[in-house]
Amino acid sequence: MSPKALDYDSLNENVKKCQYAVRGELYLRASELQKEGKKIIFTNVGNPHALGQKPLTFPRQVIALCQSPFLLDDPNVELMFPADAIERAKHYLAMTSGGLGAYSDSRGLPGIRKEIAEFIERRDGYPSDPELIFLTDGASKGVMQILNVIIRGQNDGILVPVPQYPLYSATISLLGGSLVPYYLDESANWGLDMNNLRDAVQQAAFRGVTVRAMVIINPGNPTGQCLSIANLKEIVQFCIRENIVLMADEVYQQNIYQDERPFISARKVLFDMGPQMSKQLQLVSFHTVSKGYWGECGQRGGYYEMTNIPPETVDEIYKVASISLSPNVPAQIFVSHRTFSGLMVNPPKPGDISYLKFEQESKGILESLRKRARMMTDGFNSCRNVVCNFTEGAMYSFPQIRLPPKAIEAAKKAGKHPDVFYCLKLLEATGISTVPGSGFGQKEGVFHLRTTILPAEEDMLAIMSSFKKFNEEFMAQYEDHQGYSRLCT
Amino acid sequence: MRRFVAERAERLITRIVSHSSSHSHSPSSSYSRYPFLASSQIQSLFLFSSSPSTSMGSSSESPHPVTLTNINPKVLECQYAVRGEIVTQAERLQEQLKRNPESLPFDEILYCNIGNPQSLGQQPITFFREVLALCDHPNLLDKSETGKLFSGDSIQRASQILSQIPGRATGAYSHSQGIKGLRETIAAGIEARDGFPANANDIFLTDGASPGVHMMMQLLLGSQQDGILCPIPQYPLYSASIALHGGTLVPYYLDEATGWGLEIAELKNQLETARSNGITVRALVVINPGNPTGQVLAEENQRQIVDFCKKEGLVLLADEVYQENVYVPDKEFHSFKKIARSMGYGEKDIHLVSFQSVSKGYYGECGKRGGYMEVTGFGSEVREQIYKVASVNLCSNITGQILASLIMSPPKVGDESYDAYCAERDGILSSLARRAKTLEAAFNNLEGVTCNKAEGAMYLFPRLHLPQKAIKAAEAEKVAPDAFYARRLLQETGIVVVPGSGFRQVPGTWHFRCTILPQEDKIPAIVDRLTNFHKKFMNEFRD
DSSP, X not given: OOOOTTOXXXXXXXXXXXXXXGGSHHHHHHXXXXXXXXXXXXXXXXXXXXXXXXXXXXXXXXXXXXXXXXGGGOTTHHHHSOHHHHHHHHHHHHHSSSGGGSOOOTTOOXXXXXHHHHHHHXXXXXXXXXXXXXXXXXXXXXXXXXXXXXXXXXXXXXXXXXXXXXXXXXXXXXXXXXXXXXEEEGXXXXXXXXXXXXXXXXXXXXXXXXXXXXXXXXXXXXXXXXXXXXXXXXXXXXXXXXXXXXXXXXXXXXXXXXXXXXXOXXXXXXXXXXXXXXXXXXXXXXXXXXXXXXXXXXXXXXXXXXXXXXXXXXXXXXXHHHHXXXXXXXXXXXXXXXXXXXXTOSSSOTTSTTHHHHHHHHHHHHHHHHHHHHHHHHHHHTSTTEEOXXXXXXXXXXXXEOOOHHHHHHHHHTXXXXXXXXXXXXXXXXXXXXXXXXXXXXXXXXXXXXXXXXXXXXXXXXXXXXXXXXXXXXXHHHOSSSOOOOOOO | OHHHHHHHHHHHHHHHHHHHXXXXXXXXXXXXXXXXXXXXXXXXXXXHXXXXXXXXXXXXXXXXXXXXXXXXXXXXXXXXXXXXXXXXXXXXXXXXHHHOGGGSSSSSOEEOSSOOGGGGTOOOOHHHHHHHHHHHOGXXXXXXXXXXXXXXXXXXXHHHHHHHSGGXXXXXXXXXXXXXXXXXXXXXXXXXXHSSOOOGGGEEEESSSHHHHHHHHHHHOSSTTEEEEEEESOOHHHHHHHHHTTOEEEEEEOBXXXXXXXXXXXXXXXXXXXXXXXXXEEEEEEESSOTTTOOOOOHHHHHHHHHHHHHHTOEEEEEOTTTTOBOOTTOOOOOHHHHHHHTTOOTTTOOEEEEEESSSTTTOOGGGOOEEEEEESOOHHHHHHHHHHHHHTOOOOHHHHHHHHHHTSOOOTTSTTHHHHHHHHHHHHHHXXXXXXXXXXXXXXXXXXXXXXXXXXXXXXXXXXXOHHHHHHHHHTTSOHHHHHHXXXXXXXXXXXXXXXXXXXXXXXXXXXXXXXXXXXXXXXXXXXXHHHHHHHHHHHOO
16 A cells, blocks of 8 residues: 555644635535525625626726737727727736736736826825835735745744734744734724733743734724724834834725725825834735725735835845746736726726716715615624624624523534534524634634625615524523623623 | 836846845855855755755844845745846846847847747737637627627637626636636546546636645645655746745756656655655656656656656646647647546545646736646545635636636637637647747757757757856856856847756756747747857857
């Protein structure tokens, strides 16, 4: 008998350790149920088009033309495409050397990086250097590239908010580093407590772990909070004092559902603090085409911008990027589109043929998301033993479920984490596919689930009442007596 | 837009110059890091030591948390010459040409360094692009005018593909392995190619073939004690990925004298040496057709390789991205899966991963970043781990996924686009075959140059028998002799090639890799320039 090449026991331990709940047990069970013919409402991943959101017309027209450049020579092309889409397609094709089918520079097409730099300058009021912008196949790839460069071994720690998006824990684990958690305060609307941060760094040092970088997700995933300017300032000062890199995950910058705290980039906050500070912080900011009113997840387009990273290090990052040859070119065009219209400054411009339609489509999407965020929060808060902060931004609702002791016991018996137990029951009863809070990390003994706010507006009431009905029955089954007070943490 | 490239290149070059005088670590090739080591010593560094030259500064000493002294040493360690120093220099010269066309002895830069066909004017296959455009903008399918612009079968195919995507949503993340319906199409394509069944559940769609290779390395390499057998010369993706994942590259040498033959005795020998040095060899990489070496493996040879892997318990990582690029009538591409199955070996007998890409073949769609790996022989436990790692990145890009399905199921006899498709495909492949032949003959005509036939893939890898005087001159400039030659070639002709040292080679031999991709009408001029340059070079350095 020949020896086995890939026994489970001999796999890379870091791979086995890594967890990725967004596509874990719940998702697999939901897929099975779907195959059996059950109607499943997938609210586990922020994937708007999968839930019926329509792509914006203009960018799709442009990309179709770039894909088939021979159409541009066809006399019939104007029957089907507006003139501004044709013009824009030519603009992008001229930036490439060899169209969509040729590898670009490993950092992305120079012309597109320049347009992104212009977008950043318009957004923040400070110039941006296209040489420090790297395009990636989605923001996740960018996060992996940067963490790969930072993490040398298990003594290197990365500060990550808890609850957090599992991309961070999974990648840190794959790379063999140490995740250093800092807890967001649920009772203060998922606020970031600076004392907590300092403690986390000290405790890490006590274990021999040097914190090298800090991740912030603003607006928060899964927690949906928007950071205030004051809070961002404290974070910048903290990172400078502790000599750590700030990684700003700002992929939800367009998804804001309240007016008190508009999005402000970590980069703008840094530069607003003056040249004394702004030269000191090493900052990497991430953005994507998957979120906002675009929701073009399937394109896998994104970028990161580096601030105060020394050129020798940038060259090393460039080398790592070049091993993957180049990010996919169609998505680079989407990224450029996105940044163009991020501020609605550039095409389609007022007066352009496609402008009105574009405005209607994009505004419509954001306004509807705002309504859905409110419906969902209110829906959860009307349920027994459920308490939920308002989704100020991003795409998720993260209610706390106060599980009765009997339910926790039943979960233990079933060999499940209590919130996994709850979410599985929810799935079986209603077809609503969520992600248990344990996949994002949460305080001990406290349980949550994450849903997206993406189901269609017209379905939202029905979904929330179906949830409410399930929750009532679940609580009735496992609660000994009425009148539990809600846990305030 | 090119201004930025130029400025960056200039900065880089100034820095390289100041670095080489100031003793530091930021080399652009392993040779500049160890300028005084013989390549055999470098080989052993590669094999048996970890991150040799990187001094780990403590982060508290540096003004910033991330500097060259405290980033991941594995990142410093890895090398990727295909986009290395010569290319940077080429970009600088291109800028110079634009600003001042008279300042150089040539009028354009000819990029023969990278397999990027469409950047050199190769046209995409029309049918594929029609389908992609329709999938990108499905509204077109509802319009009656569409029939005037698109072929009937492309409209049909696009509708069929969209119906396989849940919600017809090309802007949505898919299953982490890729859209199920597309994987089924690919499995059917593999089955048609091999005559043995393929399963959609074994297919993982990836952004180009490279991420698949990284995923497997991640899975297989837990520490420096884990080794991967790699051909030398090799495509540097493998050395770079192994270095990044902290494993050990165990080299096996292809035999240039027998047309880059792969000898089982050499495999055994290297395996035993590695094992006696405490390395657990986990897998064997085979690139067929070869990159950079262009050989197509004989069936018998493939059977020996399969038996070797089975006997030694190695995963066979089969890089088969050039499967459509075979240029000689006496050779044919056979997938390792077909070979293994035809030997009667099933799932339980051999662990096999086959990589395929949309970037090569006659399609050459590099910018789309599409590809897949077919993973067979792995238990469900291990496959779950692969699925999990794939999930962290959510999914590969949908355009690339669709294209991967199209290359595995192109138009068939009787389809409206079939004739046009065949004409485009055959036009590209036969032209590539002619270019390979012309360039091979040209190389063999040069004094002190020998070149094996490109039986397949997209490259020639001629050997340079350099005079001692040239080797000395290279040493004086602290570069590998073949890098010295490539640099001169670029400066005098504008032709960009990759020095053999970027792929590694038998110590003391020197090569370069040159793609066969420049458009055919440019080949005679390239041959002229190359021949004249080489004569001049030899006249200057002949011993």
